[in-house]
Amino acid sequence: xxxxxxxxxxxxxxxxxxxxxxxxxxxxxxxxxxxxxxxxxxxxxxxxxxxxxxxxxxxxxxxxxxxxxxxxxxxxxxxxxxxxxxxxxxxxxxxxxxxxxxxxxxxxxxxxxxxxxxxxxxxxxxxxxxxxxxxxxxxxxxxxxxxxxxxxxxxxxxxxxxxxxxxxxxxxxxxxxxxxxxxxxxxxxxxxxxxxxxxxxxxxxxxxxxxxxxxxxxxxxxxxxxxxxxxxxxxxxxxxxxxxxxxxxxxxxxxxxxxxxxxxxxxxxxxxxxxxxxxxxxxxxxxxxxxxxxxxxxxxxxxxxxxxxxxxxxxxxxxxx
Amino acid sequence: xxxxxxxxxxxxxxxxxxxxxxxxxxxxxxxxxxxxxxxxxxxxxxxxxxxxxxxxxxxxxxxxxxxxxxxxxxxxxxxxxxxxxxxxxxxxxxxxxxxxxxxxxxxxxxxxxxxxxxxxxxxxxxxxx
Numbered sequence: 001x002x003x004x005x006x007x008x009x010x011x012x013x014x015x016x017x018x019x020x021x022x023x024x025x026x027x028x029x030x031x032x033x034x035x036x037x038x039x040x041x042x043x044x045x046x047x048x049x050x051x052x053x054x055x056x057x058x059x060x061x062x063x064x065x066x067x068x069x070x071x072x073x074x075x076x077x078x079x080x081x082x083x084x085x086x087x088x089x090x091x092x093x094x095x096x097x098x099x100x101x102x103x104x105x106x107x108x109x110x111x112x113x114x115x116x117x118x119x120x121x122x123x124x125x126x127x128x129x130x131x132x133x134x135x136x137x138x139x140x141x142x143x144x145x146x147x148x149x150x151x152x153x154x155x156x157x158x159x160x161x162x163x164x165x166x167x168x169x170x171x172x173x174x175x176x177x178x179x180x181x182x183x184x185x186x187x188x189x190x191x192x193x194x195x196x197x198x199x200x201x202x203x204x205x206x207x208x209x210x211x212x213x214x215x216x217x218x219x220x221x222x223x224x225x226x227x228x229x230x231x232x233x234x235x236x237x238x239x240x241x242x243x244x245x246x247x248x249x250x251x252x253x254x255x256x257x258x259x260x261x262x263x264x265x266x267x268x269x270x271x272x273x274x275x276x277x278x279x280x281x282x283x284x285x286x287x288x289x290x291x292x293x294x295x296x297x298x299x300x301x302x303x304x305x306x307x308x309x310x311x312x313x314x315x316x317x318x319x320x321x
Numbered sequence: 322x323x324x325x326x327x328x329x330x331x332x333x334x335x336x337x338x339x340x341x342x343x344x345x346x347x348x349x350x351x352x353x354x355x356x357x358x359x360x361x362x363x364x365x366x367x368x369x370x371x372x373x374x375x376x377x378x379x380x381x382x383x384x385x386x387x388x389x390x391x392x393x394x395x396x397x398x399x400x401x402x403x404x405x406x407x408x409x410x411x412x413x414x415x416x417x418x419x420x421x422x423x424x425x426x427x428x429x430x431x432x433x434x435x436x437x438x439x440x441x442x443x444x445x446x447x448x449x450x
Contacts, residue, residue, distance in 0.1 A: 099408075102407075103376065106426050107332055107426065109426075109427045110335055110426040110428065111334035111337075111338055113430075114338035114342070115334075118338060118341060118342060118345075118430065121431070136337065139334075140334055
């Protein structure tokens with residue numbers, strides 16, 4: 001630095017201080033010119049002033065950019081934090097799922113092991129009782145198999161690895177065939193069945209086996225939960241608004257409003273808490289809804305306590321509305 | 322006089338198996354299908370031992386265990402907690418709540434019967450009459 005003025009040289013430290021302070025607000029070069037001008041008590045030229053203003057506006061632009069960057073960083077951090085929370089939640093759900101599956105698998109296994117050991121260790125069991133115990137073992141083994149199959153099925157659907165075989169399906173036929181397959185069960189439980197099926201409906205492009213699975217699930221639920229003494233199940237099929245509408249209605253004890261969404265969740269069963277809990281995996285409705293939604297339909301339930309339940313689903317026919 | 326055992330479990334086939342085993346070995350057996358009923362049965366029957374399932378409707382086994390341990394006159398009743406939940410945290414929870422033994426389902430029926438005998442002070446071997 002070679003300023004001619006002696007006062008300035010004597011006060012070099014002060015000048016440096018002022019330069020640094022000003023350089024924060026405007027550019028370093030401008031600061032230097034400005035300080036020099038003031039120190040020398042000289043007026044600034046127009047060009048110098050313009051330069052100072054230019055640098056000052058540059059600094060303002062940079063400062064805005066910095067603010068913008070800082071806001072972007074904050075948003076990205078928040079997003080990451082949220083994603084992390086979601087992952088944690090997923091991890092927790094997975095843990096819950098595994099814990100529930102384990103519990104559900106261990107329960108039938110417990111009966112199977114206990115009765116097998118009883119038969120091994122107790123030679124004096126009478127023939128009739130032996131038969132009863134073997135019957136329980138068989139039933140629990142079936143329950144275990146069904147559960148394993150459903151868990152595997154659900155895992156396939158959820159991971160997108162399920163094979164969907166699509167074809168034009170007549171839902172009227174699916175319903176009639178399912179009803180025929182279940183007629184023996186209806187008779188055993190003394191349940192009156194009424195089906196209201198139209199003459200003809202449009203075909204829907206779906207997986208035939210999957211639709212049979214959905215119908216079997218809804219009908220077996222209806223059988224399980226309908227009135228024990230005067231069981232009654234109604235099935236209705238209709239076509240309107242570019243969709244097929246299927247209703248399965250029972251005259252059971254009904255489902256409370258708070259339980260109506262819960263029953264579609266995995267492993268959530270609703271039974272009479274004071275007596276025996278319902279048998280089943282607690283996966284049927286969850287899988288059924290996933291199947292219907294895969295084909296663009298919806299599934300829901302309408303019910304009131306003591307007034308039975310009506311499960312409905314739609315399937316788009318692909319026809320113009 | 323034969324010892325009295327209460328089975329509290331909501332799984333009918335497990336109840337049937339344990340009930341058979343206990344009766345076979347000469348115990349007097351009572352059954353409760355949920356936690357609430359279990360407490361009522363404890364009050365009514367004053368059993369020597371309770372086989373307590375953890376995941377029961379109305380009141381869980383943990384809660385029943387806690388309620389039971391709050392009563393001084395029930396302190397002598399032995400509690401075996403039976404559960405399909407077998408993680409360390411759950412076992413510890415059961416034992417902290419006051420259970421004497423925690424058994425994970427599925428269990429060995431021989432081991433279960435041996436544990437019952439030990440807890441009731443009948444020794445691991447069947448008593449001679």
